[in-house]
Amino acid sequence: NAGVTQTPKFQVLKTGQSMTLQCAQDMNHEYMSWYRQDPGMGLRLIHYSVGAGITDQGEVPNGYNVSRSTTEDFPLRLLSAAPSQTSVYFCASRKGVMNTEAFFGQGTRLTVV
Amino acid sequence: DQQVKQNSPSLSVQEGRISILNCDYTNSMFDYFLWYKKYPAEGPTFLISISSIKDKNEDGRFTVFLNKSAKHLSLHIVPSQPGDSAVYFCAASELNNNDMRFGAGTRLTVKP
Numbered sequence: 001n002a003g004v005t006q007t008p009k010f011q012v013l014k015t016g017q018s019m020t021l022q023c024a025q026d027m028n029h030e031y032m033s034w035y036r037q038d039p040g041m042g043l044r045l046i047h048y049s050v051g052a053g054i055t056d057q058g059e060v061p062n063g064y065n066v067s068r069s070t071t072e073d074f075p076l077r078l079l080s081a082a083p084s085q086t087s088v089y090f091c092a093s094r095k096g097v098m099n100t101e102a103f104f105g106q107g108t109r110l111t112v113v
Numbered sequence: 114d115q116q117v118k119q120n121s122p123s124l125s126v127q128e129g130r131i132s133i134l135n136c137d138y139t140n141s142m143f144d145y146f147l148w149y150k151k152y153p154a155e156g157p158t159f160l161i162s163i164s165s166i167k168d169k170n171e172d173g174r175f176t177v178f179l180n181k182s183a184k185h186l187s188l189h190i191v192p193s194q195p196g197d198s199a200v201y202f203c204a205a206s207e208l209n210n211n212d213m214r215f216g217a218g219t220r221l222t223v224k225p
Contacts, residue, residue: 004156035215042117042202042215045158058212090156101147102213104156 002026006091006105013081013112014063020106021076025072030072033058033102034066043090049074072108081112117205119216129225132190134219136203139184143205143214148177148188151200151218152153160201161188193223 007022025032033048045058049068063085065077074093078085088109092102118137126132134148144165149157151222163170163177170177176189190197195212 033213039116040122040217042119042217043204044215045212048212059214092156101162102161104149104158106154106156 004091004093004103004105006089006111008108009106011108011110013078013110015081015112017081019078019081021078021089021091021110023074023076023105024072025093026072027093027095027103028071029093029095029103030071031096032068033092033094034064034074034076035090035092036060037090037107038087046076046089060096063092069111078110081110082092083112086110086112115214115217116143117203117214119201119203119219121219122217123220123222125222125224126193128195129192132188132193132221132223133196133202134190134201134221136186136188136189136216137184138186138214140205140207140214141184142207144208145206146177146179146186147204147206147213148175149198149202149204149215151202152174157202190221193221195225197221198223218225 004025024071030051034046035043044060049055091105094100094102138159147162148160151157151161161175200218200220202218206213
C-alpha cells in the first residue's frame with residue numbers, strides 16, 4: 001500500500017528553470033492538494049483539486065500551475081523558478097472534503113539558486 | 114495572516130510525564146481541527162481530530178481538548194514516550210471548505 005508518492009525527493013534548480021513535481025496516490029481519493037512548508041510558517045496550501053478535471057487556487061498559488069487529468073495524479077509545475085520557491089513541498093490526498101484527515105507524501109526538498 | 118497559531122516552537126518533557134501542546138485560532142468559522150505528527154524527512158501523519166460539536170476526543174495516550182469560546186485547542190500526551198519526539202502541527206478547516214490551515218508547529222522532545 002504505497003499511499004501518496006512524491007518524486008523527486010530532492011531537486012536543485014537554477015533561477016528561471018522550470019520543472020514538475022510529481023504526485024500519485026493509490027487510495028482512490030477525490031481530493032488532492034499541494035502544500036509548501038517554510039520555517040516558522042507551517043504548511044501553506046498552494047493548489048488543490050476536488051476531482052479529475054477540477055483544480056483551484058489555495059493560499060499561495062503564484063508561480064505554480066497544476067492539472068488533474070486522472071484521479072491518481074496531481075503534478076505541480078514551477079514555470080520559472082525563483083529563490084523564493086526554495087521550500088519543502090508536500091502533496092496530500094483526502095477521501096473527501098467533509099471532516100476527513102489528509103494523507104501526505106514524503107515531501108520534495110527544492111532549492112532554487 | 115496566520116489563522117492558526119502555535120506559540121511554542123519547542124517543548125521538552127521527561128519520559129512518563131504529560132506533554133501539553135497548545136494551539137490558538139482566530140477564524141470562528143473553523144469547525145474541524147486536527148493534529149499531525151511529523152518526523153524528519155517524512156511527511157506529516159494524522160494523529161487525532163475533533164469536531165466543533167465536541168470538547169474532547171481521546172485515542173489511547175492522545176487526547177485533544179477544544180475550547181470554542183477561547184478559540185483554543187490542546188493536545189495531551191500521557192504518558193510521553195521518547196518515540197513521541199517529533200514536530201506537531203495543529204490544523205483547522207471550515208465545513209465544506211478545501212482550505213486546511215496549519216500552525217507553524219511545535220517540536221516536542223521527550224527525554225528518557
